[in-house]
Amino acid sequence: MFSSELNPEQRDAAIKALASEEFDIIVIGGGVTGAGAVLDAASRGLKVALVEARDLASGTSSRSSKLIHGGLRYLEQYDFKLVREALHERELMVSTLSPHLVKPVGFLYPLHEKLKDRTYVGAGLALYDVLRGFQRALPWHKHLSAKKIAEIAPSLRQDIVTGAIKYYDAQVDDARHTMTIIRTARRQGATIATRVEVNQLLRDGKKVVGVEAIDTVSGKKIKVRAKSVVMCAGIWSDEMHANFGLTPGYGVTMSKGVHIVLPGHAVKSNTGIILKTEVSVLFLIPWGNQWIVGTTDTPYDGDRAQPHATSADVQYILDQANKVLDPQLKREDIIGVYAGLRPLVANTKGSATTKLSREHTTDRSAPGFVSIAGGKYTTYRVMGKDAIDLAVTDLRRLVSDSITEKLPLVGADGYFALVQQSAQIAREFNIDEKSVVHLLNRYGSLISEVLELIEDDKKLAKQLCEGLPYLKAEIVYAATHEGAMSVDDVISRRTRLAFEAPQAGLELVDEIASLIAPVLGWGAAEKKASIAEYRKQVSAEVDALAALLINS
Ligand SMILES: Cc1cc2nc3c(=O)[nH]c(=O)nc-3n(C[C@H](O)[C@H](O)[C@H](O)COP(=O)(O)OP(=O)(O)OC[C@H]3O[C@@H](n4cnc5c(N)ncnc54)[C@H](O)[C@@H]3O)c2cc1C
CATH class of the missing domain: 3.30.9.10 (D-Amino Acid Oxidase, subunit A, domain 2)
Incomplete structure (x- = not known):
């Protein structure tokens, strides 16, 4: 059993491993599809790594309607098989895999x-x-x-x-759920690195034998060797295929x-x-x-x-x-x-490499290279399984079947019992019961790790701002355990302050930067740069909202 923590020390170790070890599988993309694939592979006992160019769930997987659903509209299209599959996944998540995160x-x-x-x-x-x-x-x-x-x-x-x-x-907090799947994969031994952007494939003749990537923090190039590359790049799939000189049987x-x-x-x-x-x-x-x-x-x-x-x-x-x-x-x-x-995936007519499986598509456009795209958030586990089922054909050895249907995410174990104990936990840690329930619904049994931070520093039990339930400890925890590396990571995805707080949470950026700075080893310059980056990023949204008000 490995630690599920994602933090600067873990990332440093991951970067070293990527450059020096050979993997069975490397997964490109830390959205929910890549998360499903890396967990599927790690829990089959494979040596697997995941690299994400930006932050976990920074693409589509933090911007959905946040519903785990069968999709009523597919009934009108008589696609009963797809609805049944999605409803099965919904039941699994609510009852077993992630009851702390997925709620009716x-x-x-x-x-x-x-x-x-x-x-x-x-x-x-x-x-x-x-x-x-x-x-x-x-x-x-x-x-x-x-x-x-x-x-x-x-x-x-x-x-x-x-x-x-x-x-x-x-419903689910999509970005939190994706990050939790990836932490579960980490606990199963997967190597995880964000801010590592793949820009080319390594080849031995026609066979793909790994990827060439850039660590966007240090600017260094890394060559990662793997027997199979699994690309889960969502809306980036077309440009990546073109860049690799591959012609898949579908377009996005x-x-x-x-x-x-x-x-x-x-x-x-x-x-x-x-x-x-x-x-x-x-x-x-x-x-x-x-x-x-x-x-x-x-x-x-x-x-x-x-x-x-x-x-x-x-x-x-x-x-x-x-x-x-x-x-x-x-x-x-x-x-x-x-x-x-x-x-949205559309198949290229007559393609021999593509298998259109319900809404998502798996494709093997070169030996050692598999890609998957489309589908929906709800069916991430099935997509991960389908991608790895196809990728293991390149390992040329027997690999066990997917077991993710029986693998609860980190935090799920003991969740229902902890909910019954929320009043006791509140008394013991001197915080109100509402906050305990809030924490249980975000961390499940990992609440103990957040409470440890509060035990060490009582000030962290305070709310970050009025009207929203986040405690200061959660901001620190985002950097110590959840892989947050910037103000944007915390405000947009570890919390959802970017759309829950007025002005995209701009009033909170200084305090958030001060809370994560010691964990990330930042001095004044890094703090300032991370705040400026966030301000720049949200200016378009803040301006659009302001313009709406002026025009109304
Ligand atoms: C408005 C909206 C509402 C939706 N609502 C729902 C819903 O309620 N329920 C539901 O089930 N589904 C819903 N969906 C669909 C669902 O959100 C998506 O199907 C799903 O999130 C796609 O995940 P993904 O991992 O394939 O893509 P992404 O989340 O986009 O992940 C791809 C990742 O690849 C990374 N990447 C790209 N290039 C590189 C590179 N060169 N190197 C390394 N990494 C790279 C990106 O940074 C990104 O993080 C919705 C979608 C939208 C847009």
Whole structure:
């Protein structure tokens, strides 16, 4: 058993190992797909490394709707197999793999035409519940009268909503979950390094035998030898294939999806709401004391690393939600906004190398080189398994089957019992019970590591800012155990202050930098540079929100 900590010492050791050892598999990309692949490989007993060019989950995997769902829309396309697979994954996560992170969430599906809607939507939601099989971590759907809706969701317009059906899915802090999968892989012995960007493949004749990468912190080149390379680069897949001179059997196009974040009082409902739009669906998702509302779906060909929301994106979301809400959502209510890019795969006709498996595609375009793209967050574990199943053919030895279905993520063990003990933990560590519950839902049984920091320095038990539940200890922990290496890593992904706090959390940057500086060995210059980098990065989003208010 290895330590699951990700921190500067661990990264230094990982960089040395990458340069000096040979791996069975190297995984490119630390989004949820790469996370699924590295955990799958490590838990089969393979020697595996993962390299990520930026921070863990810094691509699409921190910018989703954060739902773990079967996908109601696939029912309309009669894709029952895909829905059943995703619902199976949802059950696994809620009950066994990551119950500390993946939580049930209820949604109202408002009905407009009494009989027709209730029959059609009711049949669909009954099928949705049936497809999950005998496992039942989430409640069954329920028909509600207009009177009941007025009680539980007074914000829904009573003049047009004649009834509703309530059903359940699950939600997750996507960036935290991806990082936790990667920590679990680390515990299984995987070598993990962020800020290592792959720019070429190593070849022996036609065979791929590793990668050439650059450590973007030191600027040094590293040659990493591996029997198989597994690329999980999402929206970066096309440019990477082109750069490597490989022709895969599929291409990846990008579609932008924007979400806005609103305070709790903006929507009066004690449950989530799903609305059918002309092109897709719009979710109003409870998020702590706030709401996440989205999403859009528009073609995109701009900067992959930093997609931004436009005024038109935000207006579309407001218009769709306001069709059924009273009081209406207002631009000045908006606290935050974020944009993400969907990796949509399309197969090249007649390709011999590609296997289109439901929504995701695995491809072996050269001996020793496998890639996977598409799919959805919910099915990350299946994607990881499919990629490694294909990659092990290059190892030329017997490798055991995937066991990730039976492998809870770090923090999951003992979680349910710890929830029962939250009052005792609160007394023992002199913090309020609400904070203990908050910590358990972010760290599970790893809460003991956060509490150790508080024992050593009581000041860290204080909240970072008013109105949001984060404790100062969590900011330090992000650097000591979760691989955060910058202000942006902490504010955008280890916490979600970038969209939960006003002004993208800009008021908190100095304190956050001061908390992580000793762990990261920063002097004044490094602190200043990390703060400036974050300010520059969020300026477009902050400006877009300000412009919206001026135009309203
Ligand atoms: C708006 C939106 C809403 C969504 N909502 C949901 C939802 O509610 N539920 C759901 O199940 N799915 C949802 N999805 C889909 C889901 O988020 C994605 O399918 C998933 O996150 C893709 O993960 P990935 O690992 O393949 O890609 P990414 O997360 O983008 O990871 C790819 C990684 O590769 C790294 N990389 C790129 N080039 C290199 C290189 N040269 N060297 C090293 N590393 C490199 C990148 O930095 C990046 O971190 C949504 C997507 C969007 C955009």
